[in-house]
Amino acid sequence: MLHQLLVVRRCDPLALTNKLIIVSRSVLDGLVTALHIKLDHPSKHQLNLVLKRLFYALDMPKAVEQASDSCHTCASLKRLPKSLVKQSSEDQPDLVGISYVADVLKRKRQLTLVVRETVTSYTSTCFIQEERLAFKRSSVVVRVDPAPGFRPLCDDSFLKQLNISIEIGRVKNRNINPVADKAIAEFEDELLREERHQSPLSENTLVIATTRLNSRLRQIGLSSRELWTQRNQFTHEQVPISDINLIRAQHESRNKNHGFSEISKCSRPGRPIPDVSIGDMVYLYADRSKTQSRDRYLVGALDGEWCFIKKNSGNQLRASSYKVKLPECYKVINTINFHQNPRSSQNEYDQESDCDDYAECCKRNITVHVW
Ligand SMILES: [Zn+2]
Incomplete structure (x- = not known):
């Protein structure tokens, strides 16, 4: 026990003996996310090293991976290998000279x-x-x-x-x-x-x-x-x-x-088609440059393999809409499992029942309006 905290000794060869604070699973995700933000978005490997120096927890690398994968800043800076880009031609003109x-x-x-x-x-x-x-x-x-x-x-x-x-x-x-x-x-x-x-x-x-x-x-x-x-x-x-x-x-x-x-x-296989729906925040693979991180876009409409996106800079949503192919963009996946926390599942149940009530109310309202 150290300052009311459970600790474990770590004895590495050629290093000083260190006391690591034991972190329970229920608070691990929160701690890792807080450290990820506090340390200005380190890479997965860097954050793992920091955590290993001070804390002891089960499944620590997995928690680090989740925190990094669900971070929007890290997604906008991610370096991705080149991969096969599908080529296509537009419809040909009907006549010469038009x-x-x-x-x-x-x-x-x-x-x-x-x-x-x-x-x-x-x-x-x-x-x-x-x-x-x-x-x-x-x-x-x-x-x-x-x-x-x-x-x-x-x-x-x-x-x-x-x-x-x-x-x-x-x-x-x-x-x-x-x-x-x-x-x-x-x-x-x-x-x-x-x-x-x-x-x-x-x-x-x-x-x-x-x-x-x-x-x-x-x-x-x-x-x-x-x-x-x-x-x-x-x-x-x-x-x-x-x-x-x-x-x-x-x-x-x-x-x-x-x-x-x-x-x-490019001989690598093509990128997977992301599971994007209207209202999702997405990034474009090709947007990153040496001097600039990727911009964030909001999906406004979907049409087959096409997706219409609008730039979201800060609190502003720009008026101009861009047409891009779905494999050209990716979204940040929320990897934290909502059902892990029993309290949140209870809340979810309450929300669901609220939603049902709300839907019922809506139906009644519509009926009143119509008749
Ligand atoms: Zn980050």
Whole structure:
């Protein structure tokens, strides 16, 4: 006995004899959680070492694991191994010339707008003074990334008059605008071939690089220009191409390629689908960076494999909703068993009976209202 506490002697080799306070199971979870918070969220191993130095209890590592797993701060900082990410393509457009992607290439203090048609990969480029767009096509959808220059254009009345809609991809998707990224990469390759010395681009260089890019033969043996104009670029004869067959073939080849692409990027198995319901707090695997912990999100709606979440910062719930796939997020599981405490189970029983009464009352109320 020491200060009215039960103690046990601990004799480790090459260490001083220590007196450990015996902690009963009923207070262990509370003690471990208090220490976890007091010591500023140590890792499981660190907390285990602290507890082993001062206390003696049964199932101590299990209690530490529970305290760490149910902590929101630790969940937002958790380091997780890379794992297989399922890839998918959106529905293909019905026609050629109605779906475009756009991005701005910033290079040597010049801004170049790169616009690509998604089926034929026909690319147009031009210099711009600011990140502002002006398209002169009708009924087209232009996919862009959420860059500050593109965001205000979603509600642009001038673009609406021209039947042009700006679509910002899923913000929380890292591969938000893959066609535009590929277009920029190809265009930069052409620029490197054309202009080797470090100087600002001229209009001529831009035109030559774009023309070269459009005349490169692609997977199906035709160039973007030939697919766009349906004419042989050398002889100017008409090329018999069916747009719908081209769109279908492209979509099929993309879907076929996803499996190989997933495995080449990560051979680990995919992440489990979390059991998420509306109102849960979730974190996104991809959110963590070197300088920032993960943000917390509240699940607002569920739709098949999709989940609509809103950011919860402090006491505020942000208005903008993000669409993410379920395997991209995880939630903190409450591992403390509620039924362990006999008093809490009694409370639960009381609550249940209250709920039944309440439900009964509700039913009666509804009946009164209806009749
Ligand atoms: Zn913690």
